[in-house]
Amino acid sequence: MKRVGIDIGGTFTDIVVFDEETGAVTRSKTPSVPSAPEQGFMTALSLAEVALDQVRTLVHGTTIVTNLILERKGAKVALITTKGFRDILEIMRATRPLPYDLAWRKPQPLIPRSLCFEVDERLMASGEVATPIDRAAVEDVVRKVLAEGVEGIAVSLLHSYRNDSHERLVADVIRSLAPDMPLSVSSVVCREIREYERTNTTVANVYAMPRVRRYVAALRDRVGSAGLVNYLSSEGGLQPGQEASDRPVSLCVSGPAGGVLGGAFVGQLTGRKNLITVDMGGTSFDVAVIRDGRFELKNTFEIEWGLPVKTPTIDIKTIGAGGGSIVWVDEGGALQVGPQSAGAEPGPACYGRGGTACTVTDANLVLGLIKEDGLMPLHRDRAEAALRSIADRFGLSVQDAAAGIYRVVNASMASAIRQMTVEKGIDPREFALVPFGGAGGQHAAVLAADVGISEILVPTMASVFSAYGMVSAPIKISRSRTVMAALDDLRWTDLNDIFADLASDIASVESGRSAETRRFEYSLDMKYAKQAHEINVLIEPDWSPSQVVDAFEARHFALYGTRLGHKTAVVTARLTAVAALPPLEPQSGHARPDRKPKPVRTTDMPGVGSSVAVFDRTELWPGMHVDGPCLVEEYDTSFFVPSGATGRVDPYRNLIVRIDGSQGAPHGA
């Protein structure tokens, strides 16, 4: 049987096919079709020549939900909320990103005020009913909503995380009056306290639902099977089409999650449990941490500033620094990199497609970190012209300006890595760095040295790494519920009942397969009783309260350096069901430890040397070594091995580079 990963990004659609029997892995790339992603999906399948009856599972990562929201191209949907609260989306949290700015404008909510409706009902913070809900009155409201010709309805009532009976009644009325109406109910989608965040999550979910439903149905029809296509969720699990249709909001980070899974997968294959993945593409740099074989999750993700969605998400830190990031000098004379990007069109100046702004890629080309005749021909003269405008501002040579840009962007990326490690009590020196994406390899060695990492694992398949990671995804379904009780007041049997409810909720999701055995992961969001913010603590279902408190205090200490010994409270209970597919073992390459790799050419690298060896990665076989300084090139990316470092090709043809902090970066400054 085969397993297939398909990652549809903004520019390319990547496909990876993994043969379970032989371990053979093949890959292809095809341009994406943003207006009709279904088409790109099918093109990729036919390009890879996959026989669908040979596929065990097909995992799909998609940016469709994020794009719908960012571009405000979702459906016309309405909100039904508690009387007195219809403006909840307009008010947001009333905050602004910058304290002194007169010109800043609030983001546009996903639902206009005219489509926000109220029902007369009210629950108290305790869950008790203050104002009962009246079915006839709800019917009147729903009829009004339907008269607006909406394509979906969100229901979010105050304190529904505590008591969902009113929301269930509203949902029931909607289903009886409009059985096929896309519907998103807050106590189902996000059963957690904080009304704005819960409501916005519920709204985002239904806003994307009609389009995602059509998409899931289209793929199902085209591949001719209901269970074949699975979707990669933001928490790095695969979920059946039905779950994706019901919870589009769980797909927000679908694409980037694949790369983190890829990191976990190569870690598992090569016996590494602690890895930091860094994905540097054209516009952004993503960092994620895998510790002890698990990646960290967070429960809130901001699609854009002020629009949070609460859904389990791999904790990925993104900064606006990519190969296409534009370099500029601000009014105070400081060099800035990004967040504006030249994108794919016109792209960096060196693409020769009309872009004149200086980008990180232009600097890297001048530094000799990228070849001029790779996937696309690059124009060194245009890169130099773009750099000159920067160099002149500082009275520097073009080379020195390029080196400065390289240093500044590296420092920003290193800072992002530190935020994900040191600042969370994690020592990066115990981790291996896994770089991928088009520009990752040009910076990884310097980043590693900066944060004290001594081993870099340059994965095979680096250019289609998200699709590669998707193939390894386990099936994963998560549910959560607010508990809101002091630990001392919490009856352990009540907690068990909550977990049992969550388990039965999960069981109702049709998995599309049956053979797998499920494993459950239990966790609690906890805090010191008087704190407002909670942290997630993994627990075992048979733990005693004191074991739970110990685990909480240990985590609090690791994160914040304090162990207060005060009373604790449980805010939310979370349950995740995980079912792994049969393990994968990729084919090993032919070992050629006896052969010395031959450079295909040499290149000038300012600050490093005038004839630095360049190796072709396709000719590097298991057991071979390369010594820095050198460049290892693939057709669409390259990796810089600094002087003093050694690269070794492992049995899976990953390049393992050992460095120590003293090695120099390629800069002449």
Place this chain on the structure above:
Amino acid sequence: MALDPFTTQIIRNFLFSTTEEMIQTTVLTAYSPTFSEGFDFSCALFDRDGRMVIQSRGIGVHLGSLVQAMRAVVAKFPTPEPGDVFITNNPYLATHQSDVMVCRPMFLDGAHLGFAVNIGHWTDIGGMSPGGCAGTSTHVVQDGLIIPLSRLYRGGELVEETRDFILANVRLPEDDWGDLMSQISATAVAENRLRELVGRYGIDDVLAGMAAAIDYSRDRFLARMRDVPDGVYEAEDFIEDDGLTDARYPIRVKVTKNASHFRVDFAGTAAAAPTPINAALSSARAAVYTAIIALVDPLTPVNAGIFDLIELDAPEGSIVNALWPRPVYGCTFEMAKRVPETILKAFGKTLPAQVAAGSHASGNNLAGRSKNPKTGEDVVWYNYYEGGQGATAHAPGNDAVYFWGETSHNQPIEVWEHKYQVLVERYGLRDGSGGAGRHRGGMGTVHEYRLLEDHHLSGLGDRHRIAPWGLAGGEDGAPNRWSLRRNGETRELGDVFGLKSPSKFYNIPLLKGDVLIIETGGGGGYGRSA
């Protein structure tokens, strides 16, 4: 030694990221919703001379006031030691007593690197009114405990007398201690980060990088100042009453701008009031900074480089330079908004496209005290409210924002109801409150609290009588308004209780079942309606 421009930039970015981490540490570990949901605190780093190098997002009046507070720290503790932590809430050094400043000198191997500071609003600081906001206090000590600039830690050891003295004088010692620990943790994080930075670049480069950050802001701000024509700009606004009488307190500003300086002269401004609508010079200065930064360039990183370009002259004993024992509790949410708006109003006469119309311009601060019927514990709350922002030449004003130099968040109603014996019957935009115009002013909000127990309420607001002004022909926004619905009848609080002022009062008794209605003002409109 001059640093290369790239190292300079790298160090500045690192320092900013450090202040962001200080914010995160505080939010995630604090006890009060004021800190952890409302973000009513600010962080900054200072050089060894007490000059601000970088500030976090946060509250402009907190940050600008630290200029004077840090001068006092450097003067009182000229030779700080590793492990020291200083604390103060002296309202004539910084803002009001509720804002407690924690300052840690940062060291590596005995070498002094600078200071890390966190200043934040404690839910209770003692004084006559639980949660503060006594609109009619007439002596500064009534507004709360004053902590003179003191050592809280000496060489890493807690000075227990200092702590015990503070916690013996507040109503919520455990909550306040939790918040204080979050502030201290934030400064400890900053010291660790600075040590890492020195480990990478060496102390000389880091100190040079701090100096360069100040130079950078000055140069950038000077460049942007060219967009504001040199000249003299004047305007007048008012604090509308003092809570005891109907007396109006004029605020007069005369701003002289040239190529390298702003000078703000408050000559003609009223003498200080008996009640806490005053500001001490420290917070008036912060309010001036806020306006000039908004006018010139809100994106330049704010530090001493900008502060050095702005001078002010405020008559001693006036409402913007109040002296002991005049109470100044309202300085952070009334003067901190009124002074900047008056300055923008001055520029708006000739440069309307570079400013904005008036906003709700009040914190609408309210504090309440009640009891939890189940536990019998005292419940003390404090809140301030979002409102409408003034329109500009380019766009309508934002609805429902915290405005004037701050990035506060409102507190979720669901969290609020868990803690404080109220049921919020309405939380929405206040229709019609934004001033009409070519661009409409932003709408204020309405909060209606049904009280589940008896409450005692104190208030300190303004802009209830004088509407937020429109600009360039735009109409005024609606003023703030506080009312009570009791037995089906809605009347303004002032009428119900026979108050001298609609917005400044102390300890009025509200009954279980009453509905307290808080309506915040809208922004003024911009330009004539078509």
